[in-house]
Amino acid sequence: MDIYGWIQLALFIGMLALLTKPVGLYLVRVLDPMGRTFLDTALKPLESTIYRLMGLDPKAEQDWKGYTISLILFSLAGLLFTYAILRLQHLLPLNPQGFGPMSPDLAFNTAVSFTTNTNWQSYGGESTLSYFSQMVGLTFHNFASAATGIAVAAALVRGIARQTAKTLGNFWVDLVRVNLYLLLPLCLIYAVFLVSQGAIQNFKAYDTASLVESYTVQEPVKDATGTPVKDQNGTQVTVEKKMETQTIAQGPLASQAAIKMLGTNGGGFMNANAAHPYENPTPLMNFIQILSIFLIPSALTWYLGRMVGNQRHGWVVWGAMAFLFLAGVLVCWWAEAAGNPHLTALGVDQLSGNMEGKEVRFGIFNSALFATVTTDASCGAVNAMHDSFTPLGGLIPLLNIQLGEVVFGGVGAGLYGMLIFVVLTVFLSGLMIGRTPEYLGKKIEAYDVKVSVLAVLILCIGILGFAAWGAVSAWGIAGLNNTGPHGLSEILYAYSSATGNNGSAFAGLNANTPWLNTTLALAMLIGRFFFIIPVMALAGNLAKKKLAPPHTGSFPVSGLTFLILLVGTVLIVGALTFLPALALGPIVEHFIMTGSGRLF
Amino acid sequence: MxxxxxxxxxxxxxxxxxxxxxxxxxxxxxxxxxxxxxxxxxxANGSLIQLKGKMVGSSLIAQGFKGAAYFHPRPSAAGQGYDASSSGGSNLGPTSRKLIDSVTERIAVYRSENNLSPQSPVPADAVTSSGSGLDPHISVQNARLQAPRVAKARNMSQERLRQKIDTYTEGRDLGIFGEPRVNVLNLNLDLDYGR
CATH class of the missing domain: 1.20.5 (Single alpha-helices involved in coiled-coils or other helix-helix interfaces)
Structure with a gap:
């Protein structure tokens, strides 16, 4: 844990804090249909044209049910659109490598994955997808699902801020305005910066380089059906192959990488995601990419404060998030810097830490920071392979997802997830002091608590239910890359990532089987929509209530006490739910690794 | 409705x-x-390097150098190794026997290639595979340990080779971000062609 790491960490949190207000202020204007921005001259005519093409009256507001139905119909239309593209990519343009169609289960998994802002990838980008599939089929959802998340957060905040109201805004207007005024302009500048750093943006076929020095590799022999050939002893038969060229994957990467970070989507253009030198060539770009994950989620806490007329409440929510973020990154950094004791015993100098699955240009700190941030948020991009982290280093990303990704969180999803915990905190505090729980002048009643608990339970059911099923089924363990406790971690991580709509993986797990593709897709759908529906119900119910003026018995939600209670609620709910499962995975692996020489 | x-x-x-x-x-x-x-x-086109009318690689993508006269990149788990159309890491966990076995083997090879004593420590990046399998860089320590071997194979003075390493050492971005590193392909091309 060197001084450069501390400087980078201080810069990171400092810049995030500084950007929160200006971006938050801009969000207030974007999320107000009448709001004026400096881009109005350029974009207002386009905005009106879009409404006309959609046959939409932008002034008509929707109640919570109407808003939710629009959201689901839009997601469904997008899902079918992407599924069709993936199945038909061999017939579509921009396919210089001539990739064939995706299998039905893989296409379903991928379409669901991008629709739900998960970006779980059972495929390798550069070996499976045409440029068209990436640029249209997937990038569409990178924008759309991010805007959908922000829309839900805005609807919930409106529900809190309004009184005796029936409506929460118009989903279509929020969708269009977020894309047009927020995501598109930011991404345009951002993507050009990425290109300047070395991210590629082209449409040519893959390049072939003549190697400076040719060399030989042992290539496994496969029979006509593609199954590996084995000799009598069961060892793989190999044949020597001379390598004289290197095929280098290309494509329109930068435009997709920009929105994948900013929209907390996380789906890599390349298989190695942001570890790939084309997707993350320099440490400076890496730092900006990590910052861009938190940019909008952080600004949304300021938006919350402004809209409910209690800026300190916004900052308290920000503070609770920042505390959980710092705790996570410090543990992860410490664990990875300590390295793998098995390698130390072999004579490896691990001053640079546990380097398996990490890039030299990033080193330990930037890998640990990326891993923590990408799972605090529901991003899921990776610049190092989480599967090869030390047990405690890998525990942090896993736990972050299981806590509900409420530490800044996904764009929109982080705020509405955290507000669910705010409602629970207010409720629990009310029980402790024996008063009717109240949140910002609104009584929190049985209905509000029920829908909030429902949202929390959905995560628990999706993660533990599917992971338990997978862990005792032949189809579940068939894809494992590691055995022993680490194997359980792989499968637990997969369903946590899917249900939490994160998308990162203990990527050794070969998830491209019909069973895993299908169950993971179901987990993603459950984790997305069965979380959003209770949130919208909560928003609708809160909007109906009257605002009571603050009185002496009101519970303050803007002080240090509330911050501590909120952090405590998040940790207790998460720990009670997931600690037993974690004990059998990363925690026991840690003690086996440090306490014995046992390998798996 | x-x-x-x-x-x-x-x-x-x-x-x-x-x-x-x-x-x-x-x-x-x-x-x-x-x-x-x-x-x-x-x-935008991949930081490709053209040399004598041939495209010889990308300065961002590792190639699998194995000869004594070249600096070697980190081990690669991309495809059959350094496959820039199939990036990826080993994804082996810290208690994986497969990981420990392959690291053990790589340490032995590294020590014998570079004429190191059986007790001398080996830099972590030299014996672990990167996340992308295409990591174009190695640590400065790793480059310096390989220098005597390369100098001998090329009949070059160690002093000159050290200067070359310094030339291709990239510092932290803006003096703060990331880690110091040596670009292997650029360095090797300089040794071959003096570019």
């Missing part, structure tokens, strides 16, 4: 997908392409 309202919403949904696709998946990526190709053509 009535059926007619659902149908109207569905129409709005379909129209919004199409309109957004045109802007976000058409205009936007092509704009980035146009600007990128105009302002940063080298980067």
């Amino acid at each position: 009535k059926t007619t309202e659902y149908l109207k919403e569905l129409r709005t949904a379909l129209a919004s997908v199409l309109v957004l696709v045109v802007i976000l998946c058409g205009a936007y990526p092509f704009a980035v392409w146009g600007i990128g190709q105009a302002l940063f053509p080298n980067q």
Whole structure:
């Protein structure tokens, strides 16, 4: 844990804090249909044209049910659109490598994955997808699902801020305005910066380089059906192959990488995601990419404060998030810097830490920071392979997802997830002091608590239910890359990532089987929509209530006490739910690794 | 809602997908392409290196050098190794026997290739595979340990080779971000062609 790491960490949190207000202020204007921005001259005519093409009256507001139905119909239309593209990519343009169609289960998994802002990838980008599939089929959802998340957060905040109201805004207007005024302009500048750093943006076929020095590799022999050939002893038969060229994957990467970070989507253009030198060539770009994950989620806490007329409440929510973020990154950094004791015993100098699955240009700190941030948020991009982290280093990303990704969180999803915990905190505090729980002048009643608990339970059911099923089924363990406790971690991580709509993986797990593709897709759908529906119900119910003026018995939600209670609620709910499962995975692996020489 | 309202919403949904696709998946990526190709053509096309009419690689992508006269990159788990059309890491966990076995083997090879004593420590990056399998860099310590071998094979003075390593050592970005590192392909090309 060197001084450069501390400087980078201080810069990171400092810049995030500084950007929160200006971006938050801009969000207030974007999320107000009448709001004026400096881009109005350029974009207002386009905005009106879009409404006309959609046959939409932008002034008509929707109640919570109407808003939710629009959201689901839009997601469904997008899902079918992407599924069709993936199945038909061999017939579509921009396919210089001539990739064939995706299998039905893989296409379903991928379409669901991008629709739900998960970006779980059972495929390798550069070996499976045409440029068209990436640029249209997937990038569409990178924008759309991010805007959908922000829309839900805005609807919930409106529900809190309004009184005796029936409506929460118009989903279509929020969708269009977020894309047009927020995501598109930011991404345009951002993507050009990425290109300047070395991210590629082209449409040519893959390049072939003549190697400076040719060399030989042992290539496994496969029979006509593609199954590996084995000799009598069961060892793989190999044949020597001379390598004289290197095929280098290309494509329109930068435009997709920009929105994948900013929209907390996380789906890599390349298989190695942001570890790939084309997707993350320099440490400076890496730092900006990590910052861009938190940019909008952080600004949304300021938006919350402004809209409910209690800026300190916004900052308290920000503070609770920042505390959980710092705790996570410090543990992860410490664990990875300590390295793998098995390698130390072999004579490896691990001053640079546990380097398996990490890039030299990033080193330990930037890998640990990326891993923590990408799972605090529901991003899921990776610049190092989480599967090869030390047990405690890998525990942090896993736990972050299981806590509900409420530490800044996904764009929109982080705020509405955290507000669910705010409602629970207010409720629990009310029980402790024996008063009717109240949140910002609104009584929190049985209905509000029920829908909030429902949202929390959905995560628990999706993660533990599917992971338990997978862990005792032949189809579940068939894809494992590691055995022993680490194997359980792989499968637990997969369903946590899917249900939490994160998308990162203990990527050794070969998830491209019909069973895993299908169950993971179901987990993603459950984790997305069965979380959003209770949130919208909560928003609708809160909007109906009257605002009571603050009185002496009101519970303050803007002080240090509330911050501590909120952090405590998040940790207790998460720990009670997931600690037993974690004990059998990363925690026991840690003690086996440090306490014995046992390998798996 | 009535059926007619659902149908109207569905129409709005379909129209919004199409309109957004045109802007976000058409205009936007092509704009980035146009600007990128105009302002940063080298980067946008993959930082490829042309030498004597041949494209010999990308300065961002590792190649699998094995000979004594070249600096060696980190081990690679991409495809059959250094496969830039199939990036990826080993994804082996810290208690994986396969990981420990392969690291043990790599340590033995590294020590014998570079004429190191059986007790001498080996830099972590030299014996672990990167996340992408295409990591173009090695640590400075790793480069310096390989230098005597390369110098001997090329009949070069160690002093000159050390200078070369220094030339191709990239510091932290802006003096702060990331780690110091040596670009293996650029360094090896310099040794071969003096570029």
